[in-house]
Amino acid sequence: MQKSQDVLVLLRQIIRATELHDKQLSRVTGLTMPQLMSMQVLHMQGPMTVGALANQMNLTQATVTSILDRLEKKQLTTRVRSQEDKRKVLVYPTGEGLALLKSAPATLxxxxxxxxxxxxxxxxxxxxxxxxxxxxxxxxxxxxxxxxLDVGPLDRS
Amino acid sequence: MQKSQDVLVLLRQIIRATELHDKQLSRVTGLTMPQLMSMQVLHMQGPMTVGALANQMNLTQATVTSILDRLEKKQLTTRVRSQEDKRKVLVYPTGEGLALLKSAPATLxxxxxxxxxxxxxxxxxxxxxxxxxxxxxxxxxxxxxxxxLDVGPLDRS
DNA sequence: GACAATTACTTTGCAAACCTATGTATAAAA
DNA sequence: TTTTATACATAGGTTTGCAAAGTAATTGTC
Structure with missing residues (x-):
């Protein structure tokens, strides 16, 4: 059946297009994909704990910690220890971080x-x-x- | 417009489903995603040069070389220098490599x-x-x- | 209240995936 | 023949990603 093959090819094309777009966006912003993704999640869903961020992206806490180290070094995020529960650490995007997202080009x-x-x-x-x-x-x-759809910039929130 | 949002969410879900499936397949086969992807391309499109393989996957030659080093160590691929043009190196999946793909579970x-x-x-x-x-x-x-659609196993060729 | 268990995050150590730049051999062009 | 281009490998670096172990804070439980 030809149509079945068509469906697979079309889906593949669509997925591929978003991949390529993500990579391009990554180059434009100067961030790696996981870094960009982190910024996006923070932007879309607001400040959250390190663990919550890890869950959102299906990564371990340890991985996210190292990503945040790099984002922090670039002054794009900050970590603030929670006062109610001092185990928790809230991650905030900085003004600079939000500005970077807004400056990115129109998305897919x-x-x-x-x-x-x-x-x-x-x-x-x-x-x-x-x-x-x-x-x-x-x-x-x-x-x-x-x-x-992808980790693009957007002020749709 | 609600429908526009629906489209984005649906596309995102579809892409996510293939991602998760790929990761699972990766665990089952014991290969990393790039390794699995390389095997798949070789299987679907036949033996090819290192450079061609890099193009197929939008990676640099250097990256693919290191991936092939690891696949070769696992005896899943072999490299054969071309006789016509001795600069070229053709990559073949081994019988073992092809067997691995066939043994993987039904795909998405x-x-x-x-x-x-x-x-x-x-x-x-x-x-x-x-x-x-x-x-x-x-x-x-x-x-x-x-x-x-994804880097699954399939003898559809 | 003390002490064990749990939770949240960081640190450490390691493998792999990427890249750029460079090296090496072969082939083609001048 | 010398130069230039091509194809791959190597060197060296950053980033991702994980598991395991460590630290500090909270929540039982007796």
Missing amino acids: QDRLINAFEEMQEWEQSMIVASLERISSLLGADSIDAAPM | QDRLINAFEEMQEWEQSMIVASLERISSLLGADSIDAAPM
């Missing part, structure tokens, strides 16, 4: 959204229905997806 | 394909059309996607 999702909004109602519905179908086939519908 | 794409084949003709067409639309919106349609 901006482009996608703009084009999508131009579509006819029926086509929008068709696309959403199709994606829902695929998502459930992959068992992806149970995944708590962060509200971003 | 198997599940996807099976479910897809069960669908009504109209739904299949709708999904393909939707994916094509998104792919072109992302500029992904110009990407030469390897014929696989």
Whole structure:
């Protein structure tokens, strides 16, 4: 069946496009992907503990600690020990960090959204229905997806 | 517009599902993702030079060389210097390497394909059309996607 | 209240993945 | 033949990522 192959190739293309876009964004900002991702999560979801950040990104605490060391050295984040519970450490993006995100170029999702909004109602519905179908086939519908397609900059919050 | 957000979340979920699946597969095979990816490309597209392999994966030659060092140590690939042009080195998967791929569990794409084949003709067409639309919106349609959704094992060639 | 268990984070040590720059051999061009 | 280009390997570096062990603070439990 040709269509099955088409689906695989198309999905692969879409995933690949977001990968390439992420890499480009990474070069532009001068941050590595995990660093950029950390900044994004902090920006989208606000300050949080080191552990929470690790969970968001499916990494161990130790890994996130070292990423934060580097972000801190670049003055993009700061760590503040919680007063209520002194075991906890809250991570904040600095003004400089937020500025960096805002200065990044338009994202893939901006482009996608703009084009999508131009579509006819029926086509929008068709696309959403199709994606829902695929998502459930992959068992992806149970995944708590962060509200971003890629780690792009965006003041959508 | 709610639907725009839906699209982003759904795409994110789909991408995330393939990521998680890749990681699991990586654990099962005992290979890291780049190693697994290399094996897959060799399997799907046949023996090729180190440089060609690097291009396929958007990595530098140096990076691929070190990955091949490790695969070779595990006896999963071999390098053979070309006779026509002695600068070139062809990379072959070993029998052991191919066996490893075949022994891996059913992939995400198997599940996807099976479910897809069960669908009504109209739904299949709708999904393909939707994916094509998104792919072109992302500029992904110009990407030469390897014929696989993720780096899973498959004797579909 | 004391002491064990748990929690949150950091540190350490290590493997792997990346990169840039450089080296080495071969091939092609001048 | 000398130069230039190509294909790969090597050297040296940073970053990611983990497990294991360490430190400090909190929460039982008797």
